[in-house]
Amino acid sequence: MLPYPLSTFRAALGNVDDATRRTVRLPRHPLKPSSQLRDYYGWRDPSAPQRGYLFTEQTGALTGIMLTTTRTHTAAGRAVMCEFCRIPRRFEQVALFTASTATHQRSQSGLGTYLCVDLDCNARVNALQPLTPLDPPAEALVTEHRAALARRSAAFITSVLRQARRTA
Numbered sequence: 001m002l003p004y005p006l007s008t009f010r011a012a013l014g015n016v017d018d019a020t021r022r023t024v025r026l027p028r029h030p031l032k033p034s035s036q037l038r039d040y041y042g043w044r045d046p047s048a049p050q051r052g053y054l055f056t057e058q059t060g061a062l063t064g065i066m067l068t069t070t071r072t073h074t075a076a077g078r079a080v081m082c083e084f085c086r087i088p089r090r091f092e093q094v095a096l097f098t099a100s101t102a103t104h105q106r107s108q109s110g111l112g113t114y115l116c117v118d119l120d121c122n123a124r125v126n127a128l129q130p131l132t133p134l135d136p137p138a139e140a141l142v143t144e145h146r147a148a149l150a151r152r153s154a155a156f157i158t159s160v161l162r163q164a165r166r167t168a
């Protein structure tokens, strides 16, 4: 289901200490869609639901960060959009996630972003369909959104890790 073993995902996390790294769990269910249709690997930890993990393959190497969410959703009734896939969703389907930029637990610094609660942007993007006759065909829509998703997720991970290195 995932192209790497748990040990590789753990080792790839750049913003956690070794004690936290050892507690990382794989997703309980296989991730959908499959690897070839994915622009990042993301899931919530089955043993620690406030945690999420994000990984991308950058210049051939797996790179990742841990995120935490304190609230399960944003204020009721607010229109919200995930910063990665930019597909509007109901308020309870998007949450604020924060990535620590310090590998020492005492430090409070972090970067936050609104993301799909299940970190399932890939499934959303692959299911895109044209809404009006003026929209490009589904295949083109998906290709365009996948490229943007890959770019935004990689950029977020890179900026978190750049700050984490600066404070380490």
Ligand SMILES: [Zn+2]
Residues within 6 Å of the ligand: 082, 083, 084, 085, 086, 087, 115, 116, 120, 121, 124
């Ligand atoms: Zn999303």
